[in-house]
Amino acid sequence: MASKVAAAGSGRLGGRRGEIRGRTAFRLRRAGGAPVTASRLNPTVLAAALAAATFTAGGTAGAGLIGINFVGRETLSHSAMGPAETAGAIVQANWNNATGGFGTLLALVDETGAVTDAGVQWRSTAEYLGIDNTPGNGRLMRGHVAQLADEAATVTVSGLDTLWPGGLYDVLVYFDGWNPAVDWAGTYTIGDQVLVGTDRAGTHFDGTFVEDGGSGGNYVRFRNLKGDTFTLSAEVLAGSGGSVAINALQIYRTPEPAALGLLALGLAAGMVRHRRA
Numbered sequence: 001m002a003s004k005v006a007a008a009g010s011g012r013l014g015g016r017r018g019e020i021r022g023r024t025a026f027r028l029r030r031a032g033g034a035p036v037t038a039s040r041l042n043p044t045v046l047a048a049a050l051a052a053a054t055f056t057a058g059g060t061a062g063a064g065l066i067g068i069n070f071v072g073r074e075t076l077s078h079s080a081m082g083p084a085e086t087a088g089a090i091v092q093a094n095w096n097n098a099t100g101g102f103g104t105l106l107a108l109v110d111e112t113g114a115v116t117d118a119g120v121q122w123r124s125t126a127e128y129l130g131i132d133n134t135p136g137n138g139r140l141m142r143g144h145v146a147q148l149a150d151e152a153a154t155v156t157v158s159g160l161d162t163l164w165p166g167g168l169y170d171v172l173v174y175f176d177g178w179n180p181a182v183d184w185a186g187t188y189t190i191g192d193q194v195l196v197g198t199d200r201a202g203t204h205f206d207g208t209f210v211e212d213g214g215s216g217g218n219y220v221r222f223r224n225l226k227g228d229t230f231t232l233s234a235e236v237l238a239g240s241g242g243s244v245a246i247n248a249l250q251i252y253r254t255p256e257p258a259a260l261g262l263l264a265l266g267l268a269a270g271m272v273r274h275r276r277a
């Protein structure tokens with residue numbers, strides 16, 4: 001399997017000269033595999049590469065979670081996670097480690113460790129948060145990426161429709177930077193959904209995940225997204241100081257409405273039988 005992925009990375013990904021913006025080199029690799037140097041790519045190239053790649057385990061997913069841990073500034077964060085480490089507001093194992101400010105990972109694994117057809121590409125700057133480097137949640141939140149100097153940080157995930165055909169999913173974006181004196185308020189955008197996430201001054205991850213409902217927190221959650229590909233962009237809220245962080249990203253396949261309907265019918269039928277008994 002690894003050789004197929006490597007072939008897609010070094011051959012098809014670098015193939016069409018007109019689609020490559022080669023200003024910055026980055027590392028291309030299968031999750032957990034050896035890095036391959038390639039030119040920086042645009043989403044069109046990523047989508048083509050994902051479509052061309054063949055993974056024998058593709059489409060055989062687990063219950064429906066993919067976690068991406070941004071390791072950020074690796075030389076200081078040392079926060080790559082092992083496959084058995086569990087973390088997140090929705091607890092899962094097998095987080096994919098995305099290291100550095102720029103990069104692409106193909107063949108992301110799901111929460112069971114099964115290889116999928118999904119991939120991710122990100123453009124940002126690499127940072128880290130000075131909290132204890134403890135396995136699990138602490139390590140998940142320690143390394144992060146942030147907005148570039150002159151443009152938003154972006155994360156593009158592709159291949160979801162192959163994994164979950166026609167399915168809805170939520171995207172949780174975790175944020176926490178080193179901000180002892182000022183709020184870090186950012187806008188996080190996917191499609192037409194725009195969420196504001198505020199990392200309050202002097203607040204750093206203490207083991208509790210708080211969804212930002214308007215008064216600060218350490219993650220925002222996009223709900224009921226659909227489609228093969230999405231791009232998250234993150235930038236400092238207009239008029240706000242500081243920066244904006246992405247510590248991790250988690251994609252959660254939401255239950256099918258039909259399944260929920262059947263469950264409701266089953267519960268209703270059970271209640272009727274109970275009343276007649």
Ligand SMILES: [Ca+2]
Nearest residue numbers: 070140143247
């Ligand atoms: Ca992280």
Ligand SMILES: [Ca+2]
Nearest residue numbers: 176177203204
């Ligand atoms: Ca903070």
